[in-house]
Amino acid sequence: MAGSNPSRAKGIFISALKWGGGIALVGLIGLVVAVAVAVASLPDYDQLRRRSDLGQMVRVRAADGTLLVSLGPSFGRWLGYDEIPPTMRAAMIAVEDKRFRSHPGVDPIGVARSFKVRLESGRWKQGGSTITQQLARNIFLTNSRTFGRKVKEGVLALALERKFSKDQILELYLNRVYFGGGAYGIDAASRTFFGHGAERLGLGEAAIIAGLVKAPSNYSPTADVEAARGRAGVVLNSMVENGFLAPGLAVGVDPADIKVQPAPKQNSVRYFTDWALPQLDMLIDETSEPIDVFTTLDPGMQAAADSAINGFTPAGAQGALVALDRDGAVKAMVGGRDYVDSIYNRATQAERQPGSAFKLFVYLSALESGLKPSDTIVDEPVTIDGWTPRNSTRTHLGPVTLREAFARSINTVSAKIGESIGFGTIASMAHRFGISGNISTFPSMVLGTSDVRLIDMTRAFASVQNRGIGVVPYAVRKVVTADGQLLYQHQAEEQRVLVAPWVAAGMTDLLQSAVLSGTGRAAQIGRPVAGKTGTTSSNKDGWFVGFSSGITTGVWMGRDDAKRVAGLQGGTAPARAFAEFMKVAVAKRPVEQFETQAPMPDWQLEPDEEAWGMNYVDSEPLVDADGNPLPNQPVDPLAPQPGTEQVDQQWLDEVLRRNPDNRPQPGQQVPQPQPQQVPPVRNQPPRQPSEQPTDPLQPRP
Template sequence: MFVAALKWGAAICLLGLIGLVVAVAVAMTQLPNYDQLSKRSDLGQMIRVRASDGSLLVSLGPSFGRWLAYDEIPPTMRAAMIAVEDKRFRSHIGVDPIGVARSFKVRLDSGRWRQGGSTITQQLARNIFLTNSRTFGRKVKEAVLALALERKFTKNQILELYLNRVYFGGGAYGIDAASRTFFGHGAERLNLGEAAIVAGLVKAPSNYSPTADVEAARGRASVVLNSMVENGFLPAGEAVAAHPAEVKVQPAAKQNSVRYFTDWTLPQLDTLIDETSEPIDVYTTLDPAMQAAADRAINGYSPPGAQGALVAMDRDGAVRAMVGGRNYVDSIYNRATQAERQPGSSFKLFVYLAALESGMKPSDMVVDKPVTIDGWTPRNSTRTFAGPVSLREAFSRSINTISAQIGDSLGFGTIADMAHRFGISGRISTFPSMVLGTSDVRLIDMTRAFASVQNRGISVVPYAVKKVVTADGRLLYQYQSNEQRVLVAPWVAAEMTDLLQSAVLSGTGRAAQIGRPVAGKTGTTSSNKDGWFIGFSSGLTTGVWMGRDDARTVAGLQGGTAPARAFAAFMKEAVAKRPVEQFETQAPMPDWQLEPDEEAWGFNMEESAPLVDADGNPIATQQPDPLAPEQQRPQDGSQVDQQWLDEVLKRNPENRPPPPRAAPPRQQLPQQQPSEPPPDPLQPRP
């Protein structure tokens, strides 16, 4: 009976052994080759977002670092990992019988499978091919795969794969990513103390992460060093000299205000590059110094209980700084790009652009007086009326009744069209009160509009991504300037700049002065719910908004107070190293605009004969067409693209108002008796 049982047992063991050999052989044939295993795209996509100077802003997804060949890995790193994770790594066949026996004992004692008993090869098999479920079936698969790995690859290759793929916490996969994350340098430079900390992370990455609990990490490193000594990998004297407590850990990158920018930037990748699982580096326009200055300005000047936002963009639309709130950790809501708030008097930019385009001049005299339009009676903040004032003074003092008269004279739809022309994306009311900024807008759109004025009336489109490259340097995307649109004629933009500069020099925006030319406009909504200041200097345009998310009153909040001061504090730092630029407040008009007839082009378009060369062949000529695409216009680029405006404004070309082809002569105030009021250009034309 005993002999029969023994025979049956031997037969079962033999069948099991044969089955195991077959399973390992099959697994070997299905294993990827070494080059395939060294690709880590199966771990997820890593995206590193970088600032304009190449510094790392944020790393999302897994971090891989550089793949290190076996000989590039410091011997102390290899020894530390073997000592603490698998001291019999060099001698077992992929599965350690002693470790397996210990694992079964733990299972019997505790009633469930616990972490333990797995060799480095088994851990590699689990990390690449299996899940972390603690079931008997998974342990069997893990063992089979480990045996197959040992048959297919050398010990050195397995250790290389393991050290370059294992997770060390903080999003870091592989020792190079871990070294760069925690110590700020590549893994080839790891010293003994640092190697001990890295090796100690595998057991519990979250518990022993140096950036989460540096003391726990150093304590675990001491355990690793003792294990190295006990197993003959390290002399005791060297372990004592390692001093894990003195290892300097690189602090985790602060991801506060910069996350507002990266959250706005990353979704744009969907339209810039094709889908890829490769690790990529996204190089952006963000200036770290400007971002820090913006963060300080918003947190330093926002009233208690209020939020603040700031956007700064260069003359080409490159966004240099973006703050969407006082603290990203407390609120990820981006008030610079998502919030829609009433702009108050900063909206008067479009009112006065329309006035200037219609022929009015900064020096024209207008009358500040009581007005009522369709039952609406606007009031000035001073509750008084100044009488005859220049258009420049009316703007700099932000006189509401003048804006109302401009809207009534030109048409409120004309003002709305001007705002849409300059990039305001939301719906704009055409009720009379719209001239005082009662329609909700976004800060980034308003900042873009002011930037287009600084750009001599040529459109500015904000952008954030300069280029996208893969980890091996392959270029996926390179920024190219968008087609620029002429929004208003150059002299309109120049005269608007004149008005904006006067608002800072002597008007409501005096707090925004920074010791160099600044042009800008304040905005304050009813009951002090919103405060705005948007302006530009030295090629940089910056918009600031402050208010409460619940739109409640903020005591003392006005555009000319906290927002203007935050603007000045930021701009003093942001443009400190830029040359001082004087504003161009008068732009010359080209001859073809001053003389808009056939003779201005040098020939009669309808009657002249075609030009021919000496052989009688016709000479190709390019006739200026005010409705043609922009590249066919005269080189001075001063003609507004009317076809594009028709598309933006969704209007029928047949109903298009005739564009002003020449600036009307400046209106001169006639000689009158002092008792007689000056002529008012805002009165309806006969």
């Protein structure tokens, strides 16, 4: 019986071997089948070179091509195996998979070490993944730490090794692996961290990039440059220990001497990119390809705008600035003092009362109705439907020219203009010039009580500078794919005439006067400037919008909660910020004199009832209640005239012969609009013989 025990044990051992061998054989057959199926299902090499599966990369560039911000994954140029520096290949193999050239895709030694750590710690702590396994996981799997995922990863790695060469696998890996900072592939990493392509990587730089794979967020040079340099030292030592680098070469590399490119500043510029990028939905068809978006932003102007807003905005308040070129290109945009603190864009989203800056539309309507800058109006107390406006000086100057009234921002004159030509006419003018919100038609609207956006006000002033032709702000010049395919190119829109050129010239005259000797004197920059201040009640908002040498800039300051800001007026901090910015913005542009005189049509110079075949002034004599003709009286240019037609958007479209969608037909000759015909001179008190003529823009005694 005792002798039977060894025999029985031997039998059990042999049976176990047979069963174990059978199971192993079945498992091996299953593995072979699984690998064969995986090989058959793998994409070809050209398909794996495409990186659209990682997400869309959008690189936003300034007007000069410099990178403003990169969103989504960042891809550089795909480098073939022979283009990758040997030191980069060696560094990656040394630190990530030193037996890469000898294993079949899965490293048995690494697997054994992984199981040992699993048994000791009770969890998967050290993966032991080869470069091929990492590539399989990055392309086909997730990063979940489960046994099932490890089995799939191993099968796919074996399949990759059967289908592709070692050089091809290493090329795929180095061009697809994530290195932190949004960079996928060594070329994107090199450009992100060192400012040049990966084909120029030095030994120290290659060591830094190779060290990032283990923990991209921990060792990213843009996050912690010292940690990245310390990790590079570990990589160099590993290269020496595994025979990839001579000790003398490693000694000659000091990671502390490796220069890392600082990440581009993304503070105020993000206000612009956040506004510009949503416009892509209307400009290009949906695509998953990496794209470069070339914008209109000027980096120098943007820096100057940021400095001006932060340098002049009162403590506790916010500021915003928009600058447009003559064609509508947005050259600078600041939506607040600090994007990190607040992403709310006050340049494009906030709606605030513009105060006297709104008088642009009041005086445009007056000029279009036939008044001229030199016409005289009486500054006197006025009450309209129970509303009595007050001047900021609490005084009245008596007879003043339209030019002086605008320069001094006299409220009573604006009220009289609104009462004469109609508050609806002024609201229509504001909408004509691009004000998108609702405009009140209550009398106080002439003082800017309706909420508007800074970008809309800036657009309106830009259209005046553009001789009455509409300006539409835009941000995107062109969009191209990574391989250079053009997806979009900005084309100038058909020009839309908003007011006649002599109206725009007269308005420019008034705006220039406001800067030369009126409320906007702080906006002077040593060359012609035209603009207007705006201040709301209790100093809640301060505005200055103006133009010079083809650049139109709007500045707003105030609190987000619309509380009072002590000392804030349009002619103080906003005008000074405007001047500070414009000195930089126009420094390299030629000085341009304003066109404040424009030829007027014959019917304006010599009034004729038959002009253009339209009757604008009733020729019938005025009569009293009994039908008797009234004696001739001097006519006030602001007094309503019987038979006078309303000068509104519909009238302008009819005169310009626009089609129903308000666009001139291609090749159509657009006639100039005819302003409302009114007598040009008002009745004013005669001067005493001893009184000398005075400059209407100088302060009165």
